Amino acid sequence: MSRPQLKKFIKPKHISDYPVIPCYEAGHLVTENSGWRTEKPIIEREKCSGCFNCYLFCPEGVIFKQEKIVAIDYAFCKGCGICARICLRKAIKMVREG
Amino acid sequence: MKMGRRAFLSGNEAVAEGVRLAAPHVIPIYPITPQTVVVERLAEMVEDGSLKSEFMHMESEHSALSACMGASSIGARTFTATSSQGLLYMAECLYYASGGRFPIVMMNANRALALPWNIYGDQQDSLALLDSGWIQIYVEDAQESLDMVIQSYAIAENMKVLTPVMLNLDGFILTHTYELVEIPSKEDVLGFLPSYETPYKMDLENPKNMGFSCSPADYTEFKYRQHKAVLDAKDVIKKVSDSFKDSFGRSYGGLVDAYRCDDAELIVISLGSATGTCRTVVDDLRKEGWLVGVLKIRFMRPFPEDEINEITQNAKAVAVIDRDISFGYEGTVFTNVNSALAKSKTNIMKMNFIAGLGGRDISKESIRELFSDLKEGLDGKPKERVKFLSLGVDID
Numbered sequence: 001m002s003r004p005q006l007k008k009f010i011k012p013k014h015i016s017d018y019p020v021i022p023c024y025e026a027g028h029l030v031t032e033n034s035g036w037r038t039e040k041p042i043i044e045r046e047k048c049s050g051c052f053n054c055y056l057f058c059p060e061g062v063i064f065k066q067e068k069i070v071a072i073d074y075a076f077c078k079g080c081g082i083c084a085r086i087c088l089r090k091a092i093k094m095v096r097e098g
Numbered sequence: 099m100k101m102g103r104r105a106f107l108s109g110n111e112a113v114a115e116g117v118r119l120a121a122p123h124v125i126p127i128y129p130i131t132p133q134t135v136v137v138e139r140l141a142e143m144v145e146d147g148s149l150k151s152e153f154m155h156m157e158s159e160h161s162a163l164s165a166c167m168g169a170s171s172i173g174a175r176t177f178t179a180t181s182s183q184g185l186l187y188m189a190e191c192l193y194y195a196s197g198g199r200f201p202i203v204m205m206n207a208n209r210a211l212a213l214p215w216n217i218y219g220d221q222q223d224s225l226a227l228l229d230s231g232w233i234q235i236y237v238e239d240a241q242e243s244l245d246m247v248i249q250s251y252a253i254a255e256n257m258k259v260l261t262p263v264m265l266n267l268d269g270f271i272l273t274h275t276y277e278l279v280e281i282p283s284k285e286d287v288l289g290f291l292p293s294y295e296t297p298y299k300m301d302l303e304n305p306k307n308m309g310f311s312c313s314p315a316d317y318t319e320f321k322y323r324q325h326k327a328v329l330d331a332k333d334v335i336k337k338v339s340d341s342f343k344d345s346f347g348r349s350y351g352g353l354v355d356a357y358r359c360d361d362a363e364l365i366v367i368s369l370g371s372a373t374g375t376c377r378t379v380v381d382d383l384r385k386e387g388w389l390v391g392v393l394k395i396r397f398m399r400p401f402p403e404d405e406i407n408e409i410t411q412n413a414k415a416v417a418v419i420d421r422d423i424s425f426g427y428e429g430t431v432f433t434n435v436n437s438a439l440a441k442s443k444t445n446i447m448k449m450n451f452i453a454g455l456g457g458r459d460i461s462k463e464s465i466r467e468l469f470s471d472l473k474e475g476l477d478g479k480p481k482e483r484v485k486f487l488s489l490g491v492d493i494d
Binding site: 012015018020021022023024025026027028 | 197198199260298304305306307308309310312316319320322323326
């Protein structure tokens with residue numbers, strides 16, 4: 001459950017700095033998606049059993065295990081709310097942002 | 099060089115023999131008249147074990163080309179074939195494949211487009227997709243069809259090119275006409291065409307993000323690289339043509355093939371199977387004292403503008419035969435030739451002849467008529483810029 005590291009984007013100066021074809025090393029993330037969000041998932045620790053059902057369902061792969069408990073990588077969470085909907089214990093609340 | 103074997107083959111069968119020699123890993127394909135025989139022969143070759151390919155019976159042309167891209171993205175050599183409505187149904191995937199730089203080779207049997215419904219030959223289908231980013235080859239006979247399947251892979255898979263190739267055969271006239279064809283030996287083809295190796299593929303050891311999206315900040319640069327790759331293909335095409343000649347003794351002249359053009363005053367420019375008829379008429383007219391020649395365009399993309407300018411530099415008039423029409427303007431081959439000639443200093447007369455639509459014969463008489471029109475035009479008689487040859491009725 002390692003998290004992707006944000007890499008610094010270096011603006012190409014020469015055409016040869018671009019990939020030859022639209023294909024590049026996997027996981028080369030240069031931008032975050034947190035700006036897409038209008039609502040943010042918040043985990044209520046006392047309700048969470050640590051079943052990691054939300055990890056299985058998250059379409060963005062931003063839920064991970066941190067010291068045995070559920071954690072969310074807010075830099076890449078788009079705020080879709082699927083985790084809150086599927087949580088069997090209703091341990092995730094969507095909270096309005098901005 | 100080992101001796102090949104000789105066989106009596108149709109254009110479709112010659113393509114299938116070329117594919118057997120190139121041995122693609124994956125063949126996702128969907129049948130359509132007049133390409134169906136290619137599908138049948140390849141299926142038989144896979145069945146009898148002489149072609150060790152994964153043969154995929156697809157549910158549509160759109161899916162066939164999509165499956166080619168999937169296979170190509172893990173580094174597989176792929177082949178498919180289509181025609182007419184099927185090619186148009188693939189249209190979305192054609193751009194996807196060229197933008198993704200997948201070196202797919204596809205045979206297209208040139209056939210008219212509906213409506214009216216018509217299964218016979220013309221080049222409206224492939225010329226409608228001239229801008230799809232594919233290299234486009236037009237061949238004239240069964241031998242050239244077989245040889246160009248093999249050359250197509252050498253061109254497409256070249257690291258400077260990495261662009262899919264569409265190999266066009268005139269429907270029925272070429273796909274269904276039987277000729278004596280030399281089939282090269284497997285050993286010779288292996289020596290000419292090494293197996294496809296690419297660093298741009300999905301790989302568990304070296305994971306890649308393939309076919310990503312791109313914002314306005316970078317999209318143009320990818321399109322520039324794609325354009326440059328097709329331009330760079332010109333050199334690769336010539337080198338492949340030369341090395342093919344060294345290996346197999348046959349040459350088709352690279353981007354174009356000029357016949358009796360050196361001292362010609364009147365030159366007809368043609369694609370595909372109509373070229374043979376043009377040569378016969380040129381020979382006949384030469385005996386009557388006319389200075390005439392024929393220039394066959396073998397590649398519509400990349401477009402051989404330098405070659406066209408060089409070969410027509412001493413001509414007084416050129417006629418372009420189009421087996422297509424861009425409704426409301428002129429034939430697409432003519433538009434391209436005109437643009438090339440505009441770059442040269444010569445003030446050459448140019449006329450466009452729309453012919454052979456929906457399988458109508460391009461006869462010797464109609465080629466003679468075309469040369470007469472050129473001559474009369476040079477003598478000052480007013481002529482239409484775009485003329486439909488062999489119309490069966492009066493239009494005045």
